[in-house]
Amino acid sequence: MAEVTNQELIQQLTEKFGEKIVGINEPYGLLTFETTKDVIINVLAFLKQNTLASFNFLTDITAVHYPEKKHGIAVVYHLHSMVNKIRIRVKVFIDEHHPEIPTATTLWNAANWMERETYDLFGVKFEGHPDLRRILNMDELGVHPMLKQYPLEDPNRVDKKDEYFGR
């Protein structure tokens, strides 16, 4: 199987999606780029079916919260092309007050629980998801605990402030 380089992939993606592909980076050799939520499903479908390396496998979906940024929640997709032995990371920054993004369950059934977990922990609403319920926490929790505004320790205690525990 011919080697597919990150440059070739980026070239192919920018040809197809133009300026929707930004923030291209290669931390530790893993091709990373950002895109927007209106094209994310097209980008994922394109990566899955059309590129030089077909990224047939959805490794992971998760999110990261950056409270100081304008679009404060990054939804992160890790894809893997088992045939070409290459991974890729796709990020979408969305508004944390309206955290909505189309679901990837249309492409992979594996996305179902990964998106439920992301919804549970970060409150990201995956539009079109067949069964978007909490998965790890109880239904009555009321908050999405991985957001940075929620402290780890009980905020009412004076002896256990987060700042004493690293952050």
Added chain:
Amino acid sequence: MNQPVYTDNDPQNELVTLNLGPTHPATHGVFQNVIQLDGERIVSGVSTIGYIHRAFEKIAEHRPFYQITPLTDRLNYCSSPINNMGWHMTVEKLLNIKMPKRVDYLRVIIMELARISDHIICNTIIAQDTGATTTFLYLFQFREHIYEIYEEICGARLTTNIGRIGGFERDFNEIAFAKINKFLKEFPVALREFESLLNRNRIFIDRTAKVAAVSAEQALDYGWTGPLLRSAGVDYDVRVSDPYSSYEDFDFEVPVGTSGDIYDRYLVRNEEMWQSVRLIEQALEKLKHEPAGIFHADVPEFYLPAKEEVYNNMEALIYHFKIVMGEIDAPKAEVYHSVEGGNGELGFYLINDGGRTPYRLHFRRPSFINYQMFAPMSKGMLLSDAIINMSSMNIIAGELDA
């Protein structure tokens, strides 16, 4: 919405609601499945998870790197060392530390022992759930022997916290090597006996073959990895496709099945145990050609020094203080590293922003992703088949819920 229906008060209803779990002797862990039964056939099921959710990802945002190792123990607690090593290697990748070959080989020994102990549990439990208690008892004692080896190396048995970022906390002693050699001598005999009792056993084959068969396309679509994916015929193994810890130096095979049914999963796991034995033998052989006494990389600013050093040596005291306070000079970067865990690809997605703790740490837990197929695939299955299907998926509650 797919909410589980726990009770049905309608006496006219033909279906029976069965609340299987959260604590049920047949599920070997904290799993709840609310199942609608028509006779013995499952009509629909809803899995509820999260009963032992401990918010590890949140806790990890408040701990320096070295304190996260004990959290990883409690993911797949049947093969804790693989999780520990996976985490160490993630941080080492972030810090650009290269391990000496001897450390890599020692790690391979420990990880393969852990894989054997994981597969022992799964395969003996499949046998147990099909009614073959004897085989369970024959092989299960070897898990005990593996735990004794861990104990010799790190002092702990189940939640091992084995190794450090940058190597091991101490060298393997003579007793540890003696125990590994003894294990290598005795285990193949027992495994052969185990196989001879089950592999061509008519009752066992009737219970497992063609039950819960999964095609390769389905398995990939549902994100399966590890022995489950390989039993469906996809030869994906992180050790081969993305080698870590010098796995590229070793000669081993990746067994694959054809039909993805329970019997194939059993056979794949058995063969992987043989391959693990081969890997340990090769690692022991390779160790003879490496300089003795090296058990960590020479990176004093990242490797937690021994206590005697800390008390008697100025530099060690400074490094110890900085590591414990989380003030190490780690690059601001994000890294994804994965290892082949007992159940599949165990991934760590780490974002470091230069603070004392990770900005974000996400575990890609194979059990969590494998298990989501359980309820959909149980439809139309007999209840007794669904039970052994769950055993053969080797879902570990700790890894499921994180």
